[in-house]
Amino acid sequence: MNKYKYIKLPVIIILFSANANSQGNFRGSNLLEYQLGNIPGLKPEHQSSLYDQLNLSYNYKSITLQTRIEQYYPSFDDNKSYTSISQYRAKFKTQELSVTIGNIYPSFGKGLLLRTYEIPGSIWEDRGYRIRYGFYKDLEGAEIRYQLGKFKIKGVYGKVLDVTLPPTLSKNERRPDLVQGAELKFQHKKLALGSIFMNHKIAGNSDNYVSAFVKSRITKNLSLYTEFALKAGSDAELKFDNDSSYGFYLSLNYVKKSLGVSLELKDYKNFSIGSGISDPPTLIKEHSYKLLNRSTHVPILTNERGYQLEVYYRLPNNNLITFNHSIAHNEISESQSHLFNEFFAEYQTQIGGQVFANFFLDYSSDPFTNEDNRYSGGFAFDIGHNKASSIIESQIQFVERKVIETDKFYNFYFSYQFNIRNKLTTSALLEISKDPFLLNENEEYAFYPGGTLSYRPNNKHHIILFYGKRRGGPACNSGVCYDVLDFQGLEIRILSHI
Amino acid sequence: MKLIKYFFGLVLIVNISSYSTMGQSIFNNTFVDIEGNEVQLSEMKGEKLTVLDFWATWCKPCIKSIPKLIQLSEEFKDSGVNFIGVNEDSPRNSSKVKPFSYSLGITYPVILDSDQVLMNDLLINSLPTLIIVNSEGEIVYTHVGYSNNDEIILKQKIEALLNE
Numbered sequence: 001m002n003k004y005k006y007i008k009l010p011v012i013i014i015l016f017s018a019n020a021n022s023q024g025n026f027r028g029s030n031l032l033e034y035q036l037g038n039i040p041g042l043k044p045e046h047q048s049s050l051y052d053q054l055n056l057s058y059n060y061k062s063i064t065l066q067t068r069i070e071q072y073y074p075s076f077d078d079n080k081s082y083t084s085i086s087q088y089r090a091k092f093k094t095q096e097l098s099v100t101i102g103n104i105y106p107s108f109g110k111g112l113l114l115r116t117y118e119i120p121g122s123i124w125e126d127r128g129y130r131i132r133y134g135f136y137k138d139l140e141g142a143e144i145r146y147q148l149g150k151f152k153i154k155g156v157y158g159k160v161l162d163v164t165l166p167p168t169l170s171k172n173e174r175r176p177d178l179v180q181g182a183e184l185k186f187q188h189k190k191l192a193l194g195s196i197f198m199n200h201k202i203a204g205n206s207d208n209y210v211s212a213f214v215k216s217r218i219t220k221n222l223s224l225y226t227e228f229a230l231k232a233g234s235d236a237e238l239k240f241d242n243d244s245s246y247g248f249y250l251s252l253n254y255v256k257k258s259l260g261v262s263l264e265l266k267d268y269k270n271f272s273i274g275s276g277i278s279d280p281p282t283l284i285k286e287h288s289y290k291l292l293n294r295s296t297h298v299p300i301l302t303n304e305r306g307y308q309l310e311v312y313y314r315l316p317n318n319n320l321i322t323f324n325h326s327i328a329h330n331e332i333s334e335s336q337s338h339l340f341n342e343f344f345a346e347y348q349t350q351i352g353g354q355v356f357a358n359f360f361l362d363y364s365s366d367p368f369t370n371e372d373n374r375y376s377g378g379f380a381f382d383i384g385h386n387k388a389s390s391i392i393e394s395q396i397q398f399v400e401r402k403v404i405e406t407d408k409f410y411n412f413y414f415s416y417q418f419n420i421r422n423k424l425t426t427s428a429l430l431e432i433s434k435d436p437f438l439l440n441e442n443e444e445y446a447f448y449p450g451g452t453l454s455y456r457p458n459n460k461h462h463i464i465l466f467y468g469k470r471r472g473g474p475a476c477n478s479g480v481c482y483d484v485l486d487f488q489g490l491e492i493r494i495l496s497h498i
Numbered sequence: 499m500k501l502i503k504y505f506f507g508l509v510l511i512v513n514i515s516s517y518s519t520m521g522q523s524i525f526n527n528t529f530v531d532i533e534g535n536e537v538q539l540s541e542m543k544g545e546k547l548t549v550l551d552f553w554a555t556w557c558k559p560c561i562k563s564i565p566k567l568i569q570l571s572e573e574f575k576d577s578g579v580n581f582i583g584v585n586e587d588s589p590r591n592s593s594k595v596k597p598f599s600y601s602l603g604i605t606y607p608v609i610l611d612s613d614q615v616l617m618n619d620l621l622i623n624s625l626p627t628l629i630i631v632n633s634e635g636e637i638v639y640t641h642v643g644y645s646n647n648d649e650i651i652l653k654q655k656i657e658a659l660l661n662e
Contacts, residue, residue: 029621055621064619093526107613110589117588118614120623147528190534217534223596251593260597281589288558310594312601318565320601348561356562356646382562382646389646419645459640478554479588495623497640 024060028498033123033132037489040469041440046489049074051123051132056498064091068103070167072132080131082167087138098145103138106156108183108196109213112229112247112271115279116160119478121495124163125485131166135482140175152185162275177202177274181209190217196229202274208232209273226250229271245270247280247301258314265307272301279480283308285324285344286476289360290413290431291397294473295374297328297340297366298481305329306340322346330368338367354384373400378413391417391427399435409434425454431471462495525635527616529609532585532596542607544580547638547659548631552611552622554586555598559644560626564602566649567628570656571606577660583608586617586625628652630659 031053038047050073057066068087074080089102107115118136125132141158159175167174181198196211211229218224231245247268254261264283271278280299283306287293306328313321328340342364349357362376378395395413400406410433417427431448438446450468457463472486525540525548542548551567553560564583571581585595585608592612599608611617620629620637630639639655641648 027621029623031623057619057621059619066618095526095528105613105618107589110592115589118618120614120617187536192534215534223534225593253593253596255597255600258601258603260594260599260601262594262597264593279589281593286556286591288556310597312598314601314603318603350565354646384646387647421651422641422643422645422648425645456642459642462642476556478586479556479590497621 024058026056026058026498028054028056030054030494030496030498031121031123032494032496034492035487035489037487037491039127039486040488044076047074047076049076049132053134062093064093065089066091066102068134070134072167074130074132077130080129080166080168082131084167086134086167096147099142100144101142103140104143104158105136105138106143106154108154108156108181108198109194109211109227109229110225110249110281111279112227112249113196113198113209113211113273114156114160114179114181114277116277117279117478117480119480122477124482126164126483127485129166129168131168133167135163137161137163139179140171141179150187152187154183154185156181160274160277177277179277192216200274200277207273221254221256223253224251231270243270247271247278249281251281260312262310263307264309266299267305268299268301268303270302282479282481284326284328284340285310285342286479287344287362289376289378289395291376291378291395291411292344292360292362293476295364295366295371295376295397296474296476296481297342297364297368298474299328300330300368303331318348318350320346320348322348340364340366340368356382356384369401370403371399371401374398388418388420390419391415393417407436409436411435423456425452427452427454429468433471460497464491464493464495466491466493524616524620524631524637529611529616532599532608532610537607537609539582539609542580542582542609543631543633544578546578546633547580547656549579549581549656550584550629550631551581552584552586552617552625552627552629554625555591555594556587557625561602562646563626563628563644563648564604567652568603568605570649570653573653574656579656579660581606584611584616585609586611586614588612630655632659 033051036046036048038045052071054069057064066089067085070086071083072081087103089100089104091100105116105118116137116139122135123132124135137160139158139160144155146153157180160177160179161175165174178201179198181196183194183196185192185194192215194213198209200207200209209229210232211227213227215225227249229247249266251262251264264281266281266283268280282299284297306326308326311323324344326342330338332338342362344360344362346358346360351357358380360378364374365372374397376395376397380391380393383390393415397411400408412432415427415429417425419425428451433446448469448471450466450470452464452466454464467490469488470486472484474481475484525543527539529537531537567581583604583606587595589612592610595610624642626644628641629637632638638659641652
């Protein structure tokens with residue numbers, strides 16, 4: 001019965017909004033997902049669960065109030081179910097001043113010291129807890145931003161959520177990191193200078209960090225951003241030896257007519273903060289192709305150096321060439337080091353105005369996962385029909401992986417999608433893998449067939465139905481990489497905007 | 499019991515869907531554009547309509563839609579309709595936004611929302627999302643996702659809104 005107290009708040013907000021609408025704006029969204037199935041191979045084969053996330057927002061003049069209610073009910077374990085007001089936020093904003101209290105998403109600089117985020121529409125679940133909840137890493141506390149002429153100051157205080165821990169744990173367990181800090185920024189024309197101070201406390205330990213950054217448009221075509229951050233107060237802070245704790249990031253952009261170039265450098269040493277409150281730029285391409293997205297490198301913040309170069313060139317008729325090269329070097333010990341490298345090339349073209357085609361080739365080597373050579377290629381055709389469209393996509397990957405013996409295997413991905421005016425979409429997809437890590441005894445191939453049906457009755461509601469077997473593994477989305485569980489069964493997702 | 503609870507939840511959602519959305523000025527926000535300029539949204543809005551396209555460099559349908567949006571922005575530029583690209587790339591990809599925008603030939607302004615402030619305020623939960631805002635600051639149309647030929651729907655919607 002105690003759970004029902006949580007229902008009262010949205011009801012009050014909704015009733016209140018009937019009157020409030022005449023004075024401001026009420027908005028909301030809801031994500032509901034039902035699953036009937038399990039991780040392939042686990043018993044029972046079919047277990048059901050229901051996850052719901054309701055977001056409500058009210059705005060009147062300078063004030064915004066927001067809340068999020070999450071609920072999860074699995075059929076298999078009552079101890080894993082929960083109903084909670086997982087977020088609340090009150091914001092007061094004028095031209096110069098912004099004050100926010102509650103659950104917020106602040107960052108310092110490029111995230112070398114602090115970055116919080118949300119992956120909208122994503123649901124987190126790991127194999128250990130088997131509890132589903134919204135995928136966000138927020139800070140519960142307060143943020144104040146103030147602008148005075150060319151100066152901007154941002155102050156942050158609060159506890160950061162460890163996204164790997166489920167809502168059934170206590171708040172203290174889920175928010176082990178206390179952060180308090182400020183960022184001062186001075187902007188004059190195309191030049192911005194900034195400095196950051198941050199104090200971080202966890203489990204009785206307290207550390208101070210400082211950072212400085214420069215952002216400048218050097219010429220009309222060339223821009224620069226660089227940031228250097230370090231743990232303050234230790235003897236090793238400026239020696240740059242093995243005991244130092246620092247992060248360095250630099251990016252250069254060059255543009256001219258149809259050419260765009262981005263070059264980034266990184267050097268991170270002993271720079272993992274607390275339970276993972278920082279998120280320095282990874283400098284590894286975030287691929288939208290399924291097989292490449294899975295074959296990513298996650299930076300090792302204890303020791304990683306590298307660079308990323310990305311070049312874009314637009315040919316006539318909107319044809320676009322993209323080239324990417326990235327290197328990440330990890331010195332694990334004096335005798336052990338790893339060098340990740342990747343080369344990626346893509347060609348996007350339009351054929352006759354109704355066909356949009358992409359072709360790509362990729363080579364990468366990731367000794368950290370023992371995958372010495374990965375060769376990938378593929379294509380996608382998006383074909384416009386009268387009031388409808390089709391997308392055909394195919395990808396292939398050959399991997400050489402040496403653990404004790406060298407395994408050589410292929411991964412395949414095929415999909416076909418038919419779409420009628422963005423209202424009704426149906427798709428079929430199939431993944432096939434010969435990866436020995438995925439094969440059961442006497443199995444030659446692992447198959448992952450699936451189908452989706454998606455329907456938008458209007459621009460406020462979206463219903464998506466999936467049935468089949470979905471391959472999990474590493475996935476990168478909105479700049480964040482995480483592990484997705486395999487799934488086999490039926491999944492229904494309903495997205496609503498209010 | 500759980501089913502009853504969720505039935506209640508669904509009824510609640512459907513009910514609140516029926517409430518009308520009143521105007522909120524989203525123009526009272528300051529951002530940095532890809533050129534490094536600090537810009538006030540109110541200074542960028544269209545005389546009649548403002549089209550905000552939320553996109554990211556890693557989002558495949560976003561990239562497909564952009565050449566079509568460039569065409570639409572050119573078509574409606576003398577009709578009091580301004581287009582603004584709202585980039586949602588995180589620090590992981592933000593350094594690529596300017597070179598990528600140039601090579602795509604985007605002619606309308608692109609602002610950076612790397613902390614997802616505007617996206618969170620508007621409860622946007624997928625990319626691409628395109629919203630059309632009238633001169634009062636009210637959101638009058640939302641379009642989620644992009645499929646080939648969606649620009650025809652957008653064009654018809656803009657024309658209908660201009661004729662209202």
